[in-house]
Amino acid sequence: MITRRAALGLPFALAATPAFADTGAPPPICMVMNSGDATISVIDMTTRQIIATQPTFREPSHWALTPDRQTLYVSDAGGNALFAFDPQTGAPKGHAPIADPYQLGYSPDAKYLVVNALRLNHVDVYDTASLALVKRFQAGKMPSHLDFSPDSRWCFSSQQESDTLFSFDMTTLTPRWTVPIGHTPAGVLWLNGKLIVCIMGENGIVEVDPVDGHITRRQKTGPGAHNVFLDSKNQILYVSNRAVGHTSLAALDPVTLEVKRVYPIDGGPDDIGIAPDGKIWIALRFNEEVAVMDPQTGDYETIQVGRSPHGIYLSTILSRQGRITAETI
Incomplete structure (x- = not known):
């Protein structure tokens, strides 16, 4: 059902493949991880109709595209599984x-998958190749979101219930530091040589020196x-x-961090994707809806x-050059 509104301002078990219309290239799709339903809605982005509903075990939440772009992993934390x-x-x-995959990402050098x-x-x-566990860090309570330095030297993870940001060295796999960051940190993004971290309990973001x-x-x-996202042209945060x-949903200047516009959207905007036509696809966490x-x-x-x-996740992202993550859209 579609409604319109105006805003005020590793070895895998083989699974059955759904039938898609044989029209040559597959239609561009949006995949929505329904954490409360243990399902993934697959939407034809052209018709805006759901063309498949894929089951998971318990609680799908986030995604990561393998470096070769051949597999999309969806994390199911409550089900202790990665779905491909x-x-x-x-x-x-x-x-x-x-074990308990919530938010995840590949290091820029494609050597590791961090969960x-x-x-x-x-x-x-x-x-990355074998999905064998290499290292486990006891970093804090409720590890939430993560990102990396572009040179794959450092990783950063927000610890939601500890009110801290944790960093470890990707070359030695040893801790670097854990610092207080604010009440209930969540989204993390490397931007212009610094880190942007969302602080849910303080109604905004902080910029952090990664050193x-x-x-x-x-x-x-x-x-x-x-959560925080950078558009593909590096013009809007x-x-x-x-x-x-x-x-x-707030739109900021990625250099000055000045808020340029705030879009009131009912239903709790969570993760987003940007289509080639510029439309923003938004998961509405408190509603059973996606906004376009x-x-x-x-x-x-x-x-x-x-x-x-x-x-x-929007399949249209596959046409872009360079590294693809859920936060750089």
Whole structure:
């Protein structure tokens, strides 16, 4: 169902493959991870219709594209599994057991897959090729989001319940520092030689020096600032604000961090993706919906999906050059 609104301002078990219409190239798809339903909604981006619903075990949340772009991993923390999909069609390719994968990402040099185990309170480092566990860090409580320095030297992980940011050395796999960062940190993004970290309990973001972890700037974005995304042209920094009753998407200048526009959006914006036509696809965590918003007008339509939509992946991202992550869209 589609509704329209105006805004105010490793070895895998083989699985069955769904049938898609034989029209040559597969249609561009959006995959939405419904954390409350243990499903993934696959949406045809052209027709805005759901063309498949893929089951997971318990709680799908985030995604990571393998460096060769052949497999899309979706983490299922409660199910202790990684689910694999064809990144062009959404067809399932099986699953592999892995401990409590919540948020995850590949190091830029493609050597490691790093996983935040939010429920079990550790940060795990896996070998990319084999998915063998290489290192486990007991870094704090509720590891939430993570990112890397572009040279693959350092990794950074927010510890949501410890109110800290943790960093470790990717070359020696040893801890670097753990620093207080603010109440309930979440999204982490490397930007212009610094780190941007969302602080949900303080309604904004902080800029952090990656060398020693000290805060260099603060910026209010809206209640419950949760995750941060950089558009593909490096021109806009988006922050999803999802405090109950006050939900919005903020657009910032990525250099000055000045808030340029705030889009009020009902339903708790969480993760986003940007389509080639410029429309922003937004998972609405508190509603069973995905919003498709025109950033010029702020108007948006919604597509009904499963409960608690969380991560969102657009297959159109495959046409882009360079490294692809959920935060650099």
